[in-house]
Amino acid sequence: MDFAGKTALVTGSGAIGGLGHAIAKIFVGCGATVILTGVDRARGAEVVADLGGGARFVRVDLSSVDEVRRLADEVGPVDILVNNAVAYTLASTVGQDLDEYDGAFAVNVRAPFVLTAMLAPKMAANGGGSIVNISSTAAAKAEPGMTVYSATKAAMEALTRAWAAEFVEGNVRVNAVRPGPMHTSKLVGALGPDLGGLGQAVPMRRSADPSEVAEVVAFVASDKASFMTGATIATDGGRAAI
Structure with a gap:
């Protein structure tokens, strides 16, 4: 894949x-300039150093709509937007804290909505672009304790379809990638080293390495997927099949 100049x-x-x-x-390995976001400057600097150039870090709290707007203004026109940031809240409906409920929807749904609203028109003005929303198997499969998280990811899949139709005239493609259990530091911290046994619930009987999902995201974002929009791609070890 070639992201040179993007x-x-x-x-x-x-x-x-x-x-x-x-x-x-x-993205960096394929020639792109990448803007990273997070809330911890020190950890962000570690990622920039690991990438070895071609990236910069912007600290932003995506739960704040004012900060999301600032981010969109600061980065200017981009060719690719990956709405990957996530806030987890793991609770039953009865036990759900409403502040955490609001926080999850702010980060998982409202922030991507605002970024897309501000950046997609700029993409269209420059001839087009690609937006990839990161969903989850929880959007379509019931998982105990993931009620609110599931709802936010289902919302993102609905927005993916709506945005694909809305921005198609500007040559802006919008797709979603739906990972299954994935061995990331955040999920390990939330669910434990074995991800609460979720990896054993998929036909391949393991969780994914983030690099496996990232390859799919990169393909969907690339010109190799030029005729793909409005799609949700399962990258879940067969979870969607059962």
Whole structure:
């Protein structure tokens, strides 16, 4: 894949070992300039150093709509937007804290909505672009304790279809990638080293390495997927098949 001359904004990419880091690594390796985001400057600097050039870090709190707007203004026109940042809240409906509920929707749904609204028209004005939304198997499969998280990811898949139709005239493609259990530092921290046994629930009987999912994201973002828009691509070890 060739991303030479292209600029990509990858949200939630400011930590070593996460999906955003893996996506950024492929983009940089294929010639793109990458803008990373996160809330921790020190960890973001580690990712920039790991990528060895071609990337810069912007600290942003995506739960704040004012900061999301600032981010969109600061980065200017981009060719690729990957809405990857995520806030987890793991609770039953009865036990769900409503502040965490609001926070999850702010980061997982409202931030991508605002970024897309501000950046997609700039992409269209420059001849087109690609937006990739990171979903989850939880959008379509019930997972205990993931009620709110599941709802946010289902919302993103609905927005993917709507945006694909809305921005097609501007040659802006919008797709989603739906990973299954993935061995990232954030998920390990939330669910434990074995991801709560989720890896054993898929036909391939393991969780994914972030690099495996990142390869699919990069393909979907690339010109090799030029006739693809409005699609949700399962990258889940067969979870969608059962």
